[in-house]
Amino acid sequence: MTILRPKIKVLDEEHKNSILNEAKQILETLGIFVENEQARELLRNQGVNNEGLSFFIPPDLVEKCLQSVPNEITLYDREGEEHMTLKDDNVHYDPGSAAILYLDENSGETREATANDFIRFSKIVGHLKYIEAQSTALVYQDVPKEAQDWHRLYIALSNCHKPVITGTFKKESFSIMRELLLSCRLSEDDLARKPLAIFDACPSPPLKWSDLTTQSLIDAAKSMIPSEFVSMPLAGASAPITLIGSITQHCAECLAGVTIAQLANPGAPLIWGGSPAILDMKYGTTPMGAIETMMINLGDVEMGKYLKLPTHAYMGLSDSKVPDAQSGFEGGMGALLAGLAGVNMVSGPGMLDFESTQSVEKLLIDNEIAGMVKRLLRGIEDRGTPFALDILKDYSETEELLSHPSTLNLFRKELFIAGPIIDRMSRDAWNNAGANSARKRAKIEAKKLESKPAIKPIDDNLVKELKLITTTHLK
Amino acid sequence: MSIEKLNVEISEAIVNLDKEKALELAKRAIASGLNLLDVVEHGFGEGIRKIGDLWDEGEVFLPELMLGGNIMQEAMELLLPHLKEHSESFNRGVVVIATIEGDIHSIGKTIVGTMLSANGYDVHDLGADVPAEKIVDEAINANANVIGVSALLTTTMTGQKKVVDILKERNIRSKFKVILGGAPVSRKWVEECGADGYADSAVDAVKLVKELSSSK
Known part of the structure; x- marks a missing residue:
């Protein structure tokens, strides 16, 4: 269970309310310029006033549509x-x-x-x-x-x-x-x-x-x-x-x-x-x-x-x-x-x-x-107590926790498994692998992916149908 | 069940990290009087090699590599008593492995030890914080072929050189292959120490030891 989802906020409730009200006011007083005739008709049907192509949408209509x-x-x-x-x-x-x-x-x-x-x-x-x-x-x-x-x-x-x-x-x-x-x-x-x-x-x-x-x-x-x-x-x-x-x-x-x-x-x-x-x-x-x-x-x-x-x-x-x-x-x-x-x-x-x-x-x-x-x-997940005590008890037996059942069961959940673009090799291993930058590694990976069979291959009939539609409209 | 079919099942059990199945198949191989050398080489050995390949491909990670190695070790404990008459041909060599004095980081060394053991080496893991003299003494006592010295800290890695220096002092350098491991170790450092090699991963360490053993 995630304890807290990391979040960011840049506005408080008061300002969100003010922004919304002012935006409605802009639509009502300055209006919105509508080039499309179908849209103009939809607005006119609602009794929205206009001056030329500018339509002054009242707040209650906006509210209703929301x-x-x-x-x-x-x-x-x-x-x-x-x-x-x-x-x-x-x-x-x-x-x-x-x-x-x-x-x-x-x-x-x-x-x-x-x-x-x-x-x-x-x-x-x-x-x-x-x-x-x-x-x-x-x-x-x-x-x-x-x-x-x-x-x-x-x-x-x-x-x-x-x-x-x-x-x-x-x-x-x-x-x-x-x-x-x-x-x-x-x-x-x-x-x-x-x-x-x-x-x-x-x-x-x-x-x-x-x-x-x-x-x-x-x-x-x-x-x-x-x-x-x-x-x-x-x-x-x-x-x-x-x-x-x-x-x-x-x-x-x-x-x-x-x-x-x-x-x-x-x-x-x-x-x-x-x-x-x-x-x-x-x-x-x-x-x-x-x-x-x-x-x-x-x-x-x-x-x-x-x-x-x-x-x-x-x-x-x-x-x-x-x-x-x-x-x-x-x-x-x-x-x-x-x-x-x-x-x-x-x-x-x-x-x-x-x-x-x-x-x-x-x-x-x-x-x-x-x-x-x-x-x-x-986020940080709560997987039940004790968080560490029991695991640490087992440490003395093996002097490592890599082979601990909790590591094996949870490492794929707790850790993001970095792909080949991210370098976490030792310097020598990196040198042996060609001393490549992230950009170069991405280029190498792209080559592999382009020829990899699709995760979901497309149905043959669908291929034909898409092609038929395309050729018809290209004519 | 034919030995080929059994070997395939054993290999799969190792790759699937199915300890129960792997041990059960080991017992079955013993009970059926099969050629256990064949089972070790083409069943368990094949499985552990496959795990190594999967690690190379980024499909399998260290905890799984360790578990595979541990399953292999337990299976070998069952099989070894029945392999006595073949033990000469089975044993690939003796490796004494330790983390150097002043350094308590043992995980890298333990993974390498587990993987070497899983690949048929008789591994003597001396633990962490082991003085250079003791490593050499133990290598002599165990009649080791290979000495593996691990260090994680730049401050303790000098101890790796000390092991080689002691071997030289005692005029027994040529009796052992010395391999180094740990984050700060580089090819340059291996040369400076006059050691025989190093590897970046446990899987590569097994390859390195195999190479060094065959170049004897």
Whole structure:
């Protein structure tokens, strides 16, 4: 039994209440900019006032819509088996999604990705114990431009059994993606009961829901496919410089999303998430590894928990261009803080360079980090008294406790078993093994994993069906 | 049951760390009058080698390695009295092993001792905090082939060199292979001491002793 779950908090009840009230006030007085006609109609039907495309959502409507959002979401794998539940302080990791560049660990070059890179990436994700979900992590250039979003879901489903975090780049793609998902289920009801994918819905800061992202939100809601808000206030540029101001803006943008989705289909599953950042005041960049970025994320997630919703955050990323020391400490800090905050879905592993570059080496390093965090979250466990007395009594007999039954029975539970990326060898053993850095060890491990047989091989008929859908739509 | 089938079962029992089954199979081998040398080599020996391989692959960890070794030792206690007439050909060699004076860290040494014993060596474990002179004396008394000296501290590792120096002083250096162990030990230190080798793990220590024994 865990004695205490290690936790972190950045807001108190009073401030959470103030943030929520002010966010509602923002929606009521400043309004939200809604580009999508279907959403506008939903709001107009509720009597929501507007000036042009700005809609002034009253607090009672927001409150009503919050009531119908489910508090938890269980995701199922490709084969329909229960895989993970987003609720309470459960923590799950998935690779940061939609990188436009790929760090090729063989050449050391950062380049545009290809479909083959993503096939390999998906296969590797299938083997990573602590990365429980996959994502459409790479945007590759060797497919027609109009297929660039949905084709990734085809590759992901064909090569990895884990639930997928994905999204659309254009409105028309949703139906194709839904078709791909349906091929893994018996019926539409079956897909609604056993969600396999989460669709990212990204409002534009400040306070704007674009046509594309709103359509995805509405389409997903109608099919009971979970949507994940990726609200991204940029503190000091498109959001207030104060962390609390950015958290409030994030709250308002997400509350608008809640309202639209619940009006489209009450009870539609939603995840309170985001990818906020600060603006780097020297380079004008959006550092995901900045401590303040992580702090905004923590505040956002606390607000989600305050509203009893499943949560998400973009954490565990680094702005470094290569998996180096910066990548390790930013990735490690982010993943750890996300764990302590109990973020249900942490998107970020593998990601470098402001969410632009995926690296298999970093992904494998992050898998170990995630494993360590999960161990931490289990905390110190009470396994019954006496804690040590009886074990120590036995010491004199053998003068060691390595062969003690308690060690044998519990070492795999008490200890995180470090994978091959973490070096705990003696110096000589390390020298003999090639004197490799963590990055090099990750590269070697990736090679092993890419050719390892899948944990859950895909059914032949499903392969054919996914392929058929894909070829039909590529025509 | 054929001896081949029994050996497979024994090997599996060792790999599964099923002590009860392993000991029961040892008794059955004795009762059936089977070639016990074959059973030790291809049944138990095979099992312990497999455990070593699994450790190499990161599937098995030290507590399991130790348990495997302990099961093997208990099985050998049952089998040895019946192996008397073959003991010459069975015994791979005598190893005297100890943690050096001033150092009370015994775990590494104990794991190595257990694994060597599980692999057919007659291991004399002198314990921890043992003076260099005593290690040499015991090695002579036991007619050892190999002396293993462990040290965990940089402050006590000088004692490892002392063991080699005493052997040289007494002009008996060539009679023994001396192996060193412990966290601070490196190849360079082994050379400095004039010792014969060291290993990074218990599994590698067994390989090292086998190599040194065959290079005699």
